[in-house]
Amino acid sequence: MKSQGHHRFVLEQPGERMLLVVGLNPSTADETHPDLTVRKVVGFAEGGGYDGFAMLNLSSERATDKRSLSATLDDAMYRKNLDVAADLLQRYPAADILVAFGNDISIRPYLKQSFRDLYSVLRASRGGNGFKSGDLRRKEIPAIRFMPGKIYEKLK
Numbered sequence: 001m002k003s004q005g006h007h008r009f010v011l012e013q014p015g016e017r018m019l020l021v022v023g024l025n026p027s028t029a030d031e032t033h034p035d036l037t038v039r040k041v042v043g044f045a046e047g048g049g050y051d052g053f054a055m056l057n058l059s060s061e062r063a064t065d066k067r068s069l070s071a072t073l074d075d076a077m078y079r080k081n082l083d084v085a086a087d088l089l090q091r092y093p094a095a096d097i098l099v100a101f102g103n104d105i106s107i108r109p110y111l112k113q114s115f116r117d118l119y120s121v122l123r124a125s126r127g128g129n130g131f132k133s134g135d136l137r138r139k140e141i142p143a144i145r146f147m148p149g150k151i152y153e154k155l156k
Contacts, residue, residue: 015052018095
């Protein structure tokens with residue numbers, strides 16, 4: 001786990017077949033104490049045949065309630081969050097990516113920009129390939145593949 005103060009940049013369980021999950025913001029979970037979201041990610045990954053996962057977030061700020069996220073973005077922590085994402089993508093170039101934050105992206109204005117920037121990092125690492133979209137409440141891996149560019153266009 002990479003964290004700094006009230007920020008967590010990634011929660012990682014390394015494996016050969018990796019699932020990278022992009023959430024909204026980290027809560028209190030760590031390697032020894034998963035929260036509900038991380039337990040869902042672990043179950044989703046195991047159900048899909050993955051033996052490892054990494055949980056990234058649009059905001060690195062820890063908050064148990066998304067409505068308590070800061071009104072403004074901490075630029076230094078934001079840049080570090082993007083750097084950690086780029087590093088993960090270099091280490092796991094074949095990992096599947098699941099975008100799992102839903103409509104809560106609208107809770108803070110900077111989260112849409114965070115997605116745009118993270119999308120640019122992801123797209124650059126993949127040469128424009130698609131991503132999986134799904135609902136962590138479902139047991140099966142979704143069959144839907146989509147191009148985040150369509151979402152990206154809606155966020156402009």
